[in-house]
Every structure is written in structure tokens, then in C-alpha cells.
Amino acid sequence: MKAQKGGKTAVIGRRQLLKSVGAASLVATCAAPWVARAKAPYELPKLPWPDDALQPMISATTIGFHYGKHHKAYVDTLNKLLADAPDLADLSIEELITATSGNPNRVAIFNNAAQMWNHTFYWNSMRPNGGGKPGPSLLQRIEADFGGWDSFVNEFFKAAQTQFGSGWAWLILDGGKLKVIKTSNADTPIMQDKPPLLTIDVWEHAYYLDYQNRRTDYIKAWLETLANWEFAQQQLDKAKG
Numbered sequence: 001m002k003a004q005k006g007g008k009t010a011v012i013g014r015r016q017l018l019k020s021v022g023a024a025s026l027v028a029t030c031a032a033p034w035v036a037r038a039k040a041p042y043e044l045p046k047l048p049w050p051d052d053a054l055q056p057m058i059s060a061t062t063i064g065f066h067y068g069k070h071h072k073a074y075v076d077t078l079n080k081l082l083a084d085a086p087d088l089a090d091l092s093i094e095e096l097i098t099a100t101s102g103n104p105n106r107v108a109i110f111n112n113a114a115q116m117w118n119h120t121f122y123w124n125s126m127r128p129n130g131g132g133k134p135g136p137s138l139l140q141r142i143e144a145d146f147g148g149w150d151s152f153v154n155e156f157f158k159a160a161q162t163q164f165g166s167g168w169a170w171l172i173l174d175g176g177k178l179k180v181i182k183t184s185n186a187d188t189p190i191m192q193d194k195p196p197l198l199t200i201d202v203w204e205h206a207y208y209l210d211y212q213n214r215r216t217d218y219i220k221a222w223l224e225t226l227a228n229w230e231f232a233q234q235q236l237d238k239a240k241g
């Protein structure tokens with residue numbers, strides 16, 4: 001009896017084990033595409049360089065706060081908000097931004113989703129030993145669409161400098177032409193299906209610890225030493241399909 005009982009227990013144990021293994025693989029199957037498609041809950045994307053890589057133009061302290069506190073907070077807040085919005089849970093981050101843009105009932109979700117996206121794009125828009133002019137292909141395109149390199153620099157500089165309050169300046173592709181625009185707060189060109197090539201964050205948290213009120217010095221350093229033109233070229237190639 002004891003042996004039978006023990007045997008039965010063992011069988012049940014194995015069935016339970018198989019059942020739990022089955023459940024685990026089902027979870028794994030479901031989880032894989034969600035990670036690949038970057039759906040909620042979102043993770044804070046890794047920085048493309050060490051936090052001190054942009055010194056002295058942007059300090060490790062600024063990156064520590066900007067990435068470790070501000071960007072992380074957007075991701076954490078978005079995940080909390082999405083827990084109460086199951087209808088949005090299956091969307092990619094880009095779909096989520098488009099779906100909530102302009103909806104007065106979804107302002108908080110839009111703001112945090114767009115800021116999560118914008119910041120990831122901003123980190124990639126910078127690199128150590130960047131800045132200056134892009135490679136010949138993108139340079140020619142900029143010269144043609146802006147009427148010269150200096151005109152582009154002036155336009156980008158002006159957009160970043162004159163954005164009143166918090167926001168962003170962007171190089172975008174609009175109807176087959178390169179343009180410079182600025183956006184307020186969390187607004188992003190992907191709302192309008194205009195592919196961005198490069199962006200600079202001009203919220204005060206992006207530069208205040210290093211430059212205080214001297215936004216102009218931050219923009220200058222950014223253009224001269226940080227702009228990641230290889231990334232911009234990749235975005236242009238991708239946008240053309």
C-alpha cells in the first residue's frame with residue numbers, strides 16, 4: 001500500500017511537473033514576441049555609451065540624473081498608467097504615441113510614452129567625438145535642402161535656442177525633404193509620421209547642471225562635438241525604405 005501510494009504520488013508529482021513546465025514554456029512563447037516588439041511593460045533602454053563618455057560637454061552627473069532619474073521615471077510612470085489601460089497594452093511604443101496623441105483623456109500616457117521614445121532617440125543622437133559635418137552623402141543632402149551647411153547649422157541652432165520653455169529641436173524628413181523643427185514638451189515628429197534623423201533635448205534638465213542658464217553654450221557644444229551623424233544617416237536610409 002505504502003509503495004503504491006508512494007508510486008501514485010510520484011506520478012502526480014511528475015504530471016504536476018510536466019504541467020508546470022508546459023505552463024512555463026507557454027509563458028515563454030507569449031513573452032518572446034512582446035519583448036521583441038517592445039510592448040508594455042517597457043524597459044528602460046540601455047545607454048549607447050558609458051555615462052561619462054560625453055564629458056566634459058555633458059557630465060556623468062547630468063547623465064546620471066537625466067537618464068537614471070528622468071528617463072527612468074517616464075518608463076516607470078508609463079508602465080503604471082498602462083496597467084489601468086488594457087486596451088493599449090498590445091501596442092508598440094510608436095503605435096501607443098500615435099494612438100494617444102491629441103486625446104485629452106490620454107494626456108499622461110502620451111506624455112510619458114513620447115518622452116520615453118524621445119529620450120532613447122536623443123541618447124542615440126549623440127556620441128563621443130561626434131559633431132561637425134556628416135559624411136559626404138548626408139552632407140550633400142543637407143547642403144541641397146538647406147541651401148548650404150551654414151544655413152542648416154543656423155536653422156538648427158535657432159530652433160534649439162528659441163524653443164520657449166521645455167522641448168526639442170529636430171532634423172526631420174518631411175515629404176522627401178530635410179527640415180528643422182522644434183516641438184514643445186513631449187511632442188515628437190513621429191506623431192505626424194515625419195521621420196526624425198537627429199534631436200537635441202532643450203529641457204533645462206538636459207543642460208542645467210553643466211551650463212546653468214547658458215543654453216546657447218550647450219547647443220554649440222552639442223553641434224560641434226556630440227551630434228551623431230552616423231545615426232542620422234542610418235535614420236535617413238531607414239526612412240527611404
Ligand code: MN
Nearest residue numbers: 201203205206
Ligand atoms: Mn530630457
